[in-house]
Amino acid sequence: MSIQIIKDKCTGCTLCVKVCPFGAITIVSKKAVINYDKCTLCGACVESCKFDAIDLKRDASKTPNLEEYKGIWVFAEQKKGVIQSVVFELLGKARELSDKLGAEVSCVLLGHNIKDKAQELICRGADNVYVVDTPELEHYLDEPYTRALVNIIRKYRPEIFLCGATFIGRSLISRVAVKLHTGLTADCTGLDIDPKEKFLMQTRPAFGGNIMATILSKNHRPQMATVRHKVFKESERDTARKGKIIEETVSKTLLTSRTKLLDIVEEVTSTINIAEADIIVSGGRGMKGPENFAILEELAKVLGGAVGSSRAAVDAGWMPYSHQVGQTGKTVCPKLYIACGISGQIQHLVGMQSSNIIIAINQDPHAPIFTVANYGIVGDVFQVVPLLTKKFKAALNR
Amino acid sequence: MNIVVCIKQVPDTTQVRIDPVTNTLIREGVQSIINPFDMYAIEEAVRLKEKFNGKATVVTMGPPQADAALREAISMGCDEGVLVSDRAFAGSDTLATGYTLAMAIKKVGAVDIILCGKQASDGDTAQVGPGIATQLDIPQVTYVKKIEDIKDNHATVERMTEEGFEIVKTSLPCLLTVVKEINEPRIPSLKGRMKAKKAEIISWKAVDLDLEEEKLGLKGSPTWVSKIFTPPPRPKGQVFEGDCEDTTTKLVEAIKDRLVA
Numbered sequence: 001m002s003i004q005i006i007k008d009k010c011t012g013c014t015l016c017v018k019v020c021p022f023g024a025i026t027i028v029s030k031k032a033v034i035n036y037d038k039c040t041l042c043g044a045c046v047e048s049c050k051f052d053a054i055d056l057k058r059d060a061s062k063t064p065n066l067e068e069y070k071g072i073w074v075f076a077e078q079k080k081g082v083i084q085s086v087v088f089e090l091l092g093k094a095r096e097l098s099d100k101l102g103a104e105v106s107c108v109l110l111g112h113n114i115k116d117k118a119q120e121l122i123c124r125g126a127d128n129v130y131v132v133d134t135p136e137l138e139h140y141l142d143e144p145y146t147r148a149l150v151n152i153i154r155k156y157r158p159e160i161f162l163c164g165a166t167f168i169g170r171s172l173i174s175r176v177a178v179k180l181h182t183g184l185t186a187d188c189t190g191l192d193i194d195p196k197e198k199f200l201m202q203t204r205p206a207f208g209g210n211i212m213a214t215i216l217s218k219n220h221r222p223q224m225a226t227v228r229h230k231v232f233k234e235s236e237r238d239t240a241r242k243g244k245i246i247e248e249t250v251s252k253t254l255l256t257s258r259t260k261l262l263d264i265v266e267e268v269t270s271t272i273n274i275a276e277a278d279i280i281v282s283g284g285r286g287m288k289g290p291e292n293f294a295i296l297e298e299l300a301k302v303l304g305g306a307v308g309s310s311r312a313a314v315d316a317g318w319m320p321y322s323h324q325v326g327q328t329g330k331t332v333c334p335k336l337y338i339a340c341g342i343s344g345q346i347q348h349l350v351g352m353q354s355s356n357i358i359i360a361i362n363q364d365p366h367a368p369i370f371t372v373a374n375y376g377i378v379g380d381v382f383q384v385v386p387l388l389t390k391k392f393k394a395a396l397n398r
Numbered sequence: 399m400n401i402v403v404c405i406k407q408v409p410d411t412t413q414v415r416i417d418p419v420t421n422t423l424i425r426e427g428v429q430s431i432i433n434p435f436d437m438y439a440i441e442e443a444v445r446l447k448e449k450f451n452g453k454a455t456v457v458t459m460g461p462p463q464a465d466a467a468l469r470e471a472i473s474m475g476c477d478e479g480v481l482v483s484d485r486a487f488a489g490s491d492t493l494a495t496g497y498t499l500a501m502a503i504k505k506v507g508a509v510d511i512i513l514c515g516k517q518a519s520d521g522d523t524a525q526v527g528p529g530i531a532t533q534l535d536i537p538q539v540t541y542v543k544k545i546e547d548i549k550d551n552h553a554t555v556e557r558m559t560e561e562g563f564e565i566v567k568t569s570l571p572c573l574l575t576v577v578k579e580i581n582e583p584r585i586p587s588l589k590g591r592m593k594a595k596k597a598e599i600i601s602w603k604a605v606d607l608d609l610e611e612e613k614l615g616l617k618g619s620p621t622w623v624s625k626i627f628t629p630p631p632r633p634k635g636q637v638f639e640g641d642c643e644d645t646t647t648k649l650v651e652a653i654k655d656r657l658v659a
Contacts, residue, residue, distance in 0.1 A: 061612060061617060142528075142537065142538055142539075143537060146532075166560065167540070167541055167557075167558065167559050167560060168559075170524045170525075170528075170540070171528055171538070171540040171541075174492075174524065174525040174527075174528035174529055174532070175528050175529075175531070175532045175538075177493065177525070177529075178493060178496060178528070178529050178532040178533060179532060181493070181620075182493075182620055183491065183493065183619075183620030183621035184492065184493070184525060184621070185621055186492075186521075186522065186523035186524060186525055187522060187523070201624075205522075205629070206520065206521060206522070207409070207520055210628070210629075211626055211627070211628055211629070212626070212627050212628070212629050213623050213625070213626050214623070214624050214625040214626075214627075215621050215622065215623055215624065216621070216622050216624045217620045217621050217622070218622065219620065220620035257537075258536075258537040258568060258569040258572075259537045259539060259566050259567065259568040259569075259572075260566065260567045260568075261564055261565075261566055262554070262564075262565040262566065262567055263564065263565040264559075264562070264564050264565075265556075265562045265563050265564070265565070266561045266562040267561070267562035267563070273560050273561065275560060276560070279657075303657065321577075321578065321579045322558075322562075327434065327519060328434055328435070328578045329578070331522075336653070336656075336657070353632070357653065357656065358632075358635075359649065359653070360635075365637070365639065370635065370637060371632075372632055372635075373635040373637070374632070374633070374635045374636070375635055375636050375637070375638070375649055375652060375653065376635055376636070376637035376638065377637070377638050377639075377642075377645045377646065377649055378637060378638070378639040378645075379639075379642050379645060380642070383642045384642050384645070384646055387642055387643065387646040388646050388649065388650065391646055391647060391650040392650055392654070392657075395650050395651075395654040396654065396657060
């Protein structure tokens with residue numbers, strides 16, 4: 001490992017001085033000079049330099065000073081100032097891991113006018129909240145968010161970094177992990193600490209849920225993982241909890257973006273987004289037409305759930321794509337999944353088979369959907385579903 | 399306009415079965431297909447090529463038999479196929495894969511748009527697309543459901559979100575990962591198939607690319623698989639048959655208590 005300034009290329013522009021999280025660079029006679037006592041070889045300056053004047057030779061096989069990485073961090077994703085519920089689920093898991101590891105739990109919160117949200121994260125289990133509050137971070141954009149996050153991670157060196165497997169999380173964290181040259185495991189369904197070596201054991205489904213793999217990132221830090229919604233339980237809210245809020249500033253040069261957000265369009269096709277729903281009532285080819293989805297909506301309403309769909313129903317134009325569950329649609333894991341008139345092609349099953357309880361309603365007793373169902377009714381959906389709506393309404397007093 | 403589309407050959411997960419005795423994955427007889435999401439990327443690449451009179455190059459990293467995937471993409475209208483294949487790449491995780499593909503794309507030459515499927519159906523990580531963009535230091539837009547416009551060295555696209563979509567404008571070159579909603583992949587024409595059959599696939603090994611050896615394959619991969627196991631089978635369910643009044647009552651009774659919590 002070594003770093004040096006290529007004097008011929010350095011113009012003394014001071015960009016590297018501004019981005020160095022450790023104050024290790026000064027300009028002497030219009031050339032950058034590195035203070036090797038302060039430098040941690042983090043590489044922030046290399047990326048900031050527009051003249052390729054900094055040469056960093058990294059040992060790719062191991063993160064240097066690995067043992068100095070401490071603590072469990074959670075990315076506190078917010079949209080329009082609202083902390084996303086997956087963050088509380090991650091905090092619940094992070095607290096559990098912290099007991100096994102003896103480490104603090106911290107959140108990093110990026111956005112604009114969001115400082116007042118930090119206390120909520122403390123109530124939900126964070127010991128520290130690092131906040132960057134600046135107009136450039138108001139809406140999610142890959143580049144400024146990546147650079148801000150990389151900058152803070154390099155400064156504080158967490159051992160574990162968790163993020164929700166959301167649209168934002170998956171885009172952001174993939175970039176961050178590459179910049180940090182560390183390991184990232186997507187869509188974990190299980191996280192634990194190896195009792196002997198204290199590694200993060202990251203378990204995830206592969207091959208459409210047919211096998212499970214436990215993945216380790218032994219020689220690189222932070223150990224990064226994304227987790228889907230609804231996999232872990234939300235942490236309890238404790239208003240008496242105390243924690244520290246640390247305001248960070250990030251150099252403006254890091255907050256530029258080559259992409260611009262022109263507009264946000266919210267499609268209100270359903271009251272509840274299926275990826276977030278605790279209960280999903282889904283329809284397939286057996287629904288016979290778009291008008292018949294109304295009976296599913298009624299059942300969903302009584303149960304407080306959302307309406308999903310198989311690929312067949314989307315391809316037929318009966319339901320919008322955003323409702324599609326399955327391999328080419330969304331993977332969901334609600335507490336209750338009711339499959340109505342869905343035969344259960346493997347492409348559909350891989351998208352919903354990790355649901356807590358599965359109910360299948362189908363005319364064909366041999367339909368594959370029954371192989372994954374906890375409960376099934378063999379019968380005509382057009383008779384069964386309205387009866388269920390009526391009976392649930394009575395049973396649940398709704 | 400120069401377009402690169404990155405694809406992956408994957409086992410057809412719909413055919414993957416578990417051996418009930420040994421509890422391991424049965425791979426024999428499982429067909430290899432192009433990752434379903436990559437089909438939309440290929441189609442979009444061909445549409446852009448046709449619209450802007452450009453060139454579409456399809457790139458894959460994988461074993462020699464991934465040649466078949468490249469030919470299929472050519473049959474759909476891609477101009478050229480590049481197979482990045484070497485034993486040195488074996489064991490690559492998403493970091494090493496992103497790096498290797500980025501270096502291959504650099505060798506392809508000046509590129510305006512790189513297209514990828516949103517994720518692969520075998521690994522489901524969605525990490526390699528953004529990984530390539532980061533390695534090349536270009537902007538990315540993930541989960542693109544529509545390319546609205548490309549002009550003045552910028553692309554305006556619609557990006558899916560949990561609540562709907564965003565309209566995002568990005569400078570070129572850029573990398574886009576696409577979702578199913580973006581298009582409907584075409585069936586290759588007979589002429590396309592003939593062309594694909596005769597096409598000369600460009601094949602690059604590690605030595606052909608300007609690579610740092612320690613960033614490749616197993617050595618360049620921070621994540622290691624320490625254990626693989628089959629998930630516990632779901633317990634056998636209870637199926638009610640017969641009169642609807644009766645079956646629905648039984649079902650509601652069976653689960654109503656679990657819904658109140």
